[in-house]
Amino acid sequence: DSGVTQTPKHLITATGQRVTLRCSPRSGDLSVYWYQQSLDQGLQFLIHYYNGEERAKGNILERFSAQQFPDLHSELNLSSLELGDSALYFCASSVAPLGGTEAFFGQGTRLTVV
Amino acid sequence: SQQGEEDPQALSIQEGENATMNCSYKTSINNLQWYRQNSGRGLVHLILIRSNEREKHSGRLRVTLDTSKKSSSLLITASRAADTASYFCATGNSGGSNYKLTFGKGTLLTVNP
Numbered sequence: 563d564s565g566v567t568q569t570p571k572h573l574i575t576a577t578g579q580r581v582t583l584r585c586s587p588r589s590g591d592l593s594v595y596w597y598q599q600s601l602d603q604g605l606q607f608l609i610h611y612y613n614g615e616e617r618a619k620g621n622i623l624e625r626f627s628a629q630q631f632p633d634l635h636s637e638l639n640l641s642s643l644e645l646g647d648s649a650l651y652f653c654a655s656s657v658a659p660l661g662g663t664e665a666f667f668g669q670g671t672r673l674t675v676v
Numbered sequence: 677s678q679q680g681e682e683d684p685q686a687l688s689i690q691e692g693e694n695a696t697m698n699c700s701y702k703t704s705i706n707n708l709q710w711y712r713q714n715s716g717r718g719l720v721h722l723i724l725i726r727s728n729e730r731e732k733h734s735g736r737l738r739v740t741l742d743t744s745k746k747s748s749s750l751l752i753t754a755s756r757a758a759d760t761a762s763y764f765c766a767t768g769n770s771g772g773s774n775y776k777l778t779f780g781k782g783t784l785l786t787v788n789p
Binding site for chain 1: 709711716717718719720721724764766775776777778779780781782
């Protein structure tokens with residue numbers, strides 16, 4: 563158990579809908595990272611938050627947004643969903659953003675858009 | 677975009693043999709990390725090597741880093757069937773106050789009993 567909790571584990575929704583994925587980082591970790599994993603694109607970095615502030619953005623679509631709350635949990639909002647958004651979405655947390663420390667991953671949310 | 681590229685994409689060996697996976701990257705890094713993923717599950721951190729280190733060991737794992745060639749290798753010795761998984765290298769980049777951890781596409785390792 564990594565200590566990172568993601569909910570829900572599975573999500574099936576229709577095209578055009580909006581969903582929210584939730585992540586609770588390990589106790590004491592201030593950094594949260596979101597990744598999208600699909601068969602054709604591999605593991606794509608989406609966004610990084612540190613202590614409530616956005617620190618880095620990757621290949622995140624404009625239809626996607628994220629935030630980190632004062633209690634450090636994070637949410638990834640996906641809107642106007644398309645079939646191609648079907649993927650595994652991972653959240654990871656680490657102690658610090660700079661210098662580099664290991665990241666701890668949750669078990670992921672499997673999103674299926676039908 | 678992917679920063680690291682693992683090689684080979686897939687590797688099949690017999691139990692007891694050693695497995696070597698390579699990773700090449702493009703830009704300067706703060707550190708390089710290796711992760712393991714069992715099918716459809718979360719990634720598990722294996723080892724981190726900083727840019728000023730050349731070699732690191734952890735149990736049956738040995739990682740090397742050559743910053744002049746922008747490459748790293750992961751060696752798993754005396755492999756076991758339970759080592760069957762995908763292995764990813766990830767590069768840590770810090771540009772100013774922005775920090776990214778960027779993954780390659782992985783090597784699928786199959787260890788046959």
